[in-house]
Amino acid sequence: MSAVQREDYHEYESQFEDDPRPRRSDKKSRPKRASQQLAHGIVIRARGHHYDVETTPASEADGAEHVRICEVRGRLLQERSRDTLVAVGDRVWVLPEGDNKGLIERVDERRSVLSRQHPGESRPAEDVILANPDQALVVFAAAKPEPHLRMLDRFLVIAEANELPAVICVNKIELTGEDAARTIFGMYERIGYAVLYTSAKLHTGIDALREMLTDRITVVAGPSGVGKSSLINALHPALHLREGDLRDFMDKGRHTTRAAQLYRMPFGDASYVADTPGIRELGLYEIDAANLPFYFREMAAYLHECRYPGCTHDHEPGCAVRAAVTRGEIAEERYASYLRLLQGEE
Secondary structure (H helix, E strand, C coil): CCHHHHHHHHHHHHHHHCCCCCCCCCCCCCCCHHHCCCEEEEEEEEECCEEEEEEEECCCCCCCCEEEEEEECHHHHHHCCCCCCCCCCCEEEEEEECCCEEEEEEECCCCCEEEEECCCCCCCCEEEEEECCCEEEEEEECCCCCCCHHHHHHHHHHHHHCCCCEEEEEECHHHCCHHHHHHHHHHHHHCCCEEEECECCCCECHHHHHHHHCCCEEEEECCCCCCHHHHHHHHCHHHCCCCCCCCCCCCCCCCCCCCCEEEECCCCCCCEEEECCHHHHCCCCCCCCCCHHHHCHHHHHHCCCCCCCCCCCCCCCCCHHHHHHHCCCCCHHHHHHHHHHHCCCC
């Protein structure tokens, strides 16, 4: 357990030690919370009202992880709002019960979220698909399948809208050569995205990918057939992922659940890969058209130079963005993607 976790634990425990009020006896005669060691952990899977939590007990000096099937304590349930109470990726404090069960006593404040407006709710309600992600890894193939850059732009817009740093991974470069792959994806490097060129088959670029994922929670996204599972197997062969195990985020017919799952990677102290279908379910319906230009990072320098406030950068005279496209300062392909998304096209 880290020094920060120990400090959080003792602060949490002290609130019970200093409270002189008598507490009701538990019907199941559970030991008092203050007399037990709470375990700090991360939610790695959600299954209805049950959560798999990978914990590091405060009482274990060796810091060994242990997965417990947990429920949320009733007190927390009473305090819940329409927003998601517990999500995959949440850091939580667990009261152990037996060898493999526990109660979630507290949820730490989230640093970041991948979320959307809760479906079916007319009032504001946050549906958290993944808590505390550090970045998105967007995987495309250099060939087979041919790269669909408008789909890539869609993923990047979703990441930008969720304030989630994005890394682009171009796999299967053995089919085209790295130089050919760079001619296609190089424009993303020029506008500031990190782009990795890999071959899971030849184990090319795997060390750089491992470094990029170390001690981060990474959401993996990308179309079917680009080699997401092959890359993860190259990083962690013991997982033995079959082709398609990391779900295809754009294949809308396959998903019947939005539940995420974390896989721990065998490098670093806190390296996880998040498998979640939710990133494609976000769509763009909740993104205001007025904000869309801000999610194309190369447009940012021109947005306040247009002649008219509220310029859509589509047809208005005196548009600084369209002028930048004409001068070659903004790639025509990216501008075309912007227009399609602005008009609600796939």
